[in-house]
Amino acid sequence: MVALAAEISDGVVFANASLSHMPQSLAALPARKRSDPNFLIANMLPVCISEDLGAAKALLGRRLVHYALLPNYRAYWKEAGYIDEMVAVEKAVAENRPDDIPKYLTDRWLADNTLFGPAAKVRDGVEAWRAAGISTPVLVPNSVAGNQITALQELFAAFAG
Known part of the structure; x- marks a missing residue:
């Protein structure tokens, strides 16, 4: 799909991609597209700004369950190196244990696919994705x-100034 985007579109938008796997994903794009400022290369990143890392990880784990239920996302994350995690998710799905899925979205997986923590850590994470x-x-x-409004306010505050 990434190579096809280079052929027929003005960009590519990933969703919940793995930072560690991004070089392999972008390798499907010709170098001229990767360096073209008019070719959009985006990734939707779940973010939770909080000093309470445990609460942030728990929230993001719950929010990403619906993606973990999708076979195409699990296949991608296996390709990105999360075989054990996705096999555990698949077993939970097969055994009708959806409430167990967040515990299989490990700290390592969350750190590679989301941004969470204090504002400075999140800002550093954005720079890592840019790099x-x-x-x-x-x-x-x-x-x-709080709710989505609170989340937006936290995000704006983190990047203000």
Whole structure:
């Protein structure tokens, strides 16, 4: 799909991609597309700004369950090196244990596919994604302290000034 995007579109938008796997994903794009400022390279990144890392990880794990239920996402994450995690998710799905899925979205997986923690850590994470070739990180805000409005306020505050 990434190579096809280079042929027929003006960009590619990933969703919940793995930072560690981004070089392999972007290798499907010709170098001229990767360096073209008019070719969009984006990734939708779930974000939770919080000093409470445990709460942030728990929230993101719950929010990403619906993606883990999708076979195409599990196949991608296996390709990205998360075989054990996705096999455990598949077993939970087969055994009708959807409430167990968040525990299989490990800290390592969350750190590679989401951004969470204090504002400075999240800002550093955005820069890591840019360094990996994502010209347009699309930050999808989540909050342990409130609703979507709260999450947006936290995100704006983190990047203000």
